[in-house]
Amino acid sequence: MGTVTMLAEGSIGARRTSRQAFLFPGAALFLGQATDQRLHRHRAFEVAIPLEGHMRIETARAPGIGPEAGVLAPLEHHRVIATGRTAFLWVDPETRAARALAQVRPSVDGKGHERLVSLLREMDRSEPTHDEAWALLDLWRSIWLDGLPQLPRLDRRVSEVVDLIDSAPVPLANRYEAADQVALSPSRFSALFTQQVGMPLRKYLLWRRLLFGIRRLGNGASVTSAAVEAGFADGAHFSRVFRATFGCKPSSLANMRVVASEAHPISPRPRPS
Incomplete structure (x- = not known):
């Protein structure tokens, strides 16, 4: 576990790091301005939340205009056009969280979502640790996937x-x-x-x-x-x-602060005695 900083000289501004990525087994969180707005697809579920400005999601099914949040299915051709900074969450389709995400509405309302967006904005203005990023992902899960049972004590x-x-x-x-x-x-x-x-x-x-x-x-x-x-x-x-x-491509990590953990983030769950 550790921080891998892939930053060109002068790429950190006075207010915040230009772009940040937090990588865990089964999930990844990106904060910053989206740079690749071409039509593409990937195997992961993708959740996109605008942190400032406007966001439009275009898919083969129909264009989406300015949602508060968007959920994109695995292998769905899409592009996210954002005028400001955006939070992207990728979740491996074979995880429990992804199977639950398949049942989630494409936008979420309410105080819980407002709190999530507020915390994402705070993270975007700072340089969070691995543990802080995982805590936010855990909050994201609890807000969006309310009712998903906790995993059992480890065998x-x-x-x-x-x-x-x-x-x-x-x-x-x-x-x-x-x-x-x-x-x-x-x-x-x-x-x-x-x-x-x-x-x-x-x-x-x-x-x-x-x-x-x-x-x-x-x-x-x-x-x-x-x-x-x-x-x-x-x-x-x-x-x-x-x-x-x-x-x-892997080159997309250039000029980006990357916090990569090779360990599965299961520490909040009780360990065997």
Whole structure:
């Protein structure tokens, strides 16, 4: 876990960092002015909330004019045209939160949403830590996904593997390697992991590798070197996964403050005794 600052000299203004991204396994939060307004698509659910100015979302179904918030389904061709700064949340479609998002209305009203927007604006004017960003994502979940049950107390075997994955100097290669650590069959352990953590083990491992590669890029590694160290076949493979996840190239992280956590943000949940 840590901050990877990919900023050109002079890119931080007196009032706030130009653009910020907070990356976790299964989710990413972006704050700033959207720069790529071309029609595109990606695998994640996307939530967009204008922090200032106006926002218009165009999709193949119909254009949307100035919503308070928009929810875009995975693989939906779209573009977000914003005149001011905007908050974007990407959620992996195989997580519990994404399955719940599929049931959410495309805009949210009320005091809870107003509080969320106010906190997003405060974050946009500062340089939040990983924990502060995760706390806001947790608030976002509680406002939008009210009634979503909390995940259960971690099974000791899942906790051991999560700790192993998060502390490993390089990402584990596959679910077989993870399941072997607790003497369970890959299929049985994968089912237990999904139930407990809220996303499939194979997807968690992929996010872990992706975030590892992003951190290596932030430390000065080339795309090819970062990709191979993270367990991808080559730089092209890493770039394809990145684009499929976020709808843009790894180079989009240039001149941006990036806070990337390779650990799953499960700390608020009770750990096994």
